[in-house]
Amino acid sequence: MLTLLSMFYYICLRRRSRSGTRGEALTSRRAVESGHRATLPINVEVEQYAKEVLDFSSHYGSENSMSYTMWNLAGMPNVYPSSGDFTQTAVFRAYGTWWEQCASAPLPFRRTPKAFHSQDYIELAFEEPVYPTAVEVLETYHPGAIVQIMACSLNPFSQNPPTDVRWEVLWAEEPTKVLTPQARQFSPSIKQLSFPTNLIRVEVNSSLLKYYTELDAVVLRGQKDRPILSLYKMPRIDICDLSDSDEELSDPGASFGQAGDGKHINLGNGYFDKLPYELIQLIVSHLTLSDLCRLTQTCKLLHQHCCDPLQYIQLSLQPYWARLSDTSLGHLQGRCTLLQRLNLSWTGNRGALTLTGFSSFVKACGGSLVCLELSCCHFLSEPCLEVISQTCPRLQELNLSSCDRLHPQAFTHISKLTRLRRLVLYRTKIEQTAMLSILTFCIELRHLNLGSCVMIEDYDVVASMLAVRSCSLRSLDLWRCRNLTERGLAELAAGCRLLEELDLGWCSTLQSSSGCFQHLVRNLPCLRKLFLTANRTVCDSDIEELAANCPALQHLDILGVYYLPLSFLIYLYFSLSITQVYIR
């Protein structure tokens, strides 16, 4: 109220000063300014470190650990301003372009907007909501991965969360190469917000980095009260930045103008009428989803084109995660009857998508679904997976990466998807029985990711089952599968002869002295990627055998090996005639 009055007062004064002399104008302004200082409180700037890490897409460390895990990003910095690799920092799972170049990586979705670069994210809650003036990220190793910073209107600690949740982009940019791997304080200039926030989201893209980026802390600077200055800046209405998302994805049928007298005046569509249908379809197929939805509202012909289910064979809603809701899904339902590849990763959290909305969409559009990406979809529950298993018999790819709130019982439904070829269960709570059940029935599995699946008790049993049932397995990710022994590995080598990618990083129970690695590489001639990260026991003879038996090898990770002479690395490099070797 006070600020409105002062604005009104100031505007009145300005009007008066325009008509008066210049001298008068200056004095009156000075009077107003001093009046401001006398009557209004000083706006205190608050500086806070993150109180809690709420959500994230991946991390390098183990669950329940404080080494290289995302929980390190909360609180005060542990390492900054030192540079280097430290366990007390927050590190994401991947970097560079390796993972995307593997055969196990999903094909990119068409229509991904050029401005969407994010590969990973982390959400942080701060103690007090403020109007942000700065967000500083303390990066301690290989900085430069941050591509977007966003703020949310929801207070995650409030008892009564509001129904409408808004996310605003504070800053965004393309990934750029940073020349030095040294620590730095990253503080981009952020947009002014019209609401206070204590929930910040940082999105990263590590593809240009030469090694993992490591983050130590995030500082949120802001003012408790709404800054006065924001009143003098008229908000720029950016055509490309529609904050009311439902407009984009809403049913455009209602927006057709009719001529004032109620009659349709058919003006024709000009040259568009002369173009063949297929050609307009081809043109329209290059538009991003938001442009497509806007184009739908222009005229009847283009509405028909833009709603044609052939335009929605692939649909990626991940770039629009902040604005997707049950309603938007409902609006898209009619067009997605031929849907084959659907990306809903990162969407639906904090109540945006519910079981009703999701199952309605899947039941309407899931019949031909071949690929379903549901990474970090915390809205998922057991009934959702049941719906998927019943409605999508042709499903070949399912990604449930980091769906760590999904109840273990939910995974039992996956065994009904017998055509599955690619299954990602990274950081989920799947249990052994469900896993064995899936392996029994999904015999066409080619790519399986069980990284950090901590609830599986005995990986030797899983390996045994894989050897028997999954003979066409091409890639297997057993990152941090702690109790795999040489027995399981031997069975794997015997049964899955087509394996091309094998990640055994941090599997501490594998001992080279048992000969398991040599046995492995002798039996897997197609190996292109082998990760033995942090296995201290790997020795020279293992590497010799690798060089002798795996001519196709391209990616090798032997980080943390206790002793390996340089001569062997050179030997390896020359005996495998490869274009790219990454040996760390």
Next chain:
Amino acid sequence: MYGENYLLNVFVTPVGSPTWGACFLMCSKSSVADGVGGWRDYGVDPSQFSATLMRTCERLVKEGRFTPSSPVGILTSGYYELLQNKVPLLGSSTACIVVLDRRSHQLHTCNLGDSGFLVVRGGEVVHRSDEQQHYFNTPFQLSIAPPGAEGVVLSDSPEAADSASFDVQLGDIILTASDGLFDNMPDYMILQELKKLKSANYDSIQQTAQSIAKQAHELAYDPNYMSPFAQFACDNGLNVRGGKPDDITVLLSIVAEYTD
């Protein structure tokens, strides 16, 4: 404190914080128990392991990632975190952790190896930790061995630590020390020194701790003195006299009323 390789940290939580009150952590380097040589033979700096274990346990305590009534959990988690280091971290360490629970007036302790603690009440030892030894001069220890040497290097699990919890009263003196003290000074000598402690203020406690350490240091270099270590050696058939020169760390505290 005499010597450099003993690490000690004390945490006291502010009044008004939930459960516990103070936590003493002690991680001491120990020589690799293969009967042959020390860690340096493997190219390992022996102090690095205990220093990192210390820092890791410290972080766990600071971040509240432990149960006050079960300090062995700090040890287990700390050891597990050491294994998460990308670069292999080799070495060994004994450990002693004591947590004072302000609310329940209990002391929760955990000891792995030959450091230990004493609780003294009314001039008498009411609680004492037991030295954990496999055999003479070979204490229990947490360790990470170089690959291939696992069978040779002694490595005890954190769960092998002795855990004990008991009530404490106002005025109880808690003395935590490395094996350098207990090897050179029998209990009655320690008690004698503690009798000299008149008031519960910081300076007099500091002074007493220092005098205990100093005395133990002097005894360690006395070639004729029949130290507890020498006694133990004789019991094991080794004809030995004199003290045992070693690093000595003493931490002394009194359970007192909180005053502003």
